[in-house]
Amino acid sequence: MASSSGNDDDLTIPRAAINKMIKETLPNVRVANDARELVVNCCTEFIHLISSEANEICNKSDKKTISPEHVINALESLGFASYITEVKDVLQECKTVALKRRKASSRLENLGIPEEELLRQQQELFAKARQQQAELAQQEWLQMQQAAQQAQMAAASASAAQQAGSSQDEDEEDDI
């Protein structure tokens, strides 16, 4: 929605996200609509403020990429030092959670088995599966052959019986 006009300055945080945050921060408080709109715009302004300051700090430090340290220093110099402890904590928490998740999933997959062994087991399973498939196919073919043979024999004896039957008829006629 914000990018439809193509103007960078129209970029804002989605209204819904802001509304949700305000609701969680001030439950049971009525918030005027123009106040909500204002908060959305204040966010953008804040982000610009922090990025510009962090960018300046970054330029002075000879680095090309804005680092977490630059952001923290920017918060400090702009009077938002009170945020620093919490933002650092949440970052650390997120990293720890992500690390735990990776460890847990790899633990589950490996069950303590090294990778080469897993590969070997996989190859074995594939080979077994292929063999079983081949045997199954062969069995089916044999069965088909047998069925075909039986059908042939049945057809042959049926026609033989027919011929025998018709010659019998001729004999009977002679007798009469």
Place this chain on the structure above:
Amino acid sequence: MKMSQNTPDKDDQTSTNKKTISLPMSRVRLIMKSSPDVSSINQDALFLTTKATELFVQHLAVASFNGSGKETNTLSYSDLAQTAEEKETFHFLTDILPKKILARDYLQSLDQMQDDDADF
């Protein structure tokens, strides 16, 4: 490195602001890049900025609500404007939120100016 955001785990529903972040980092990045001269941003730096913005929203909301002085259950535009004016940390917002002044105040200041001119 994947970071969790948006939908918090069921366990931390009560502490959304502590454990995860609710604002979309992708949007924050776009806004940051629209600042002049900003080139590249480290992923962790982006995370910190996003989280700081969340704290800012909470801070602004609470400060404005408490600072309204009157016994009210509403947060209004003027509450926010007033906070920006009174609190130094929020001064940077005065550019985008001119305090809506009452018409009579404006007329009063006009009269004042005219009086001043008359003195001259």
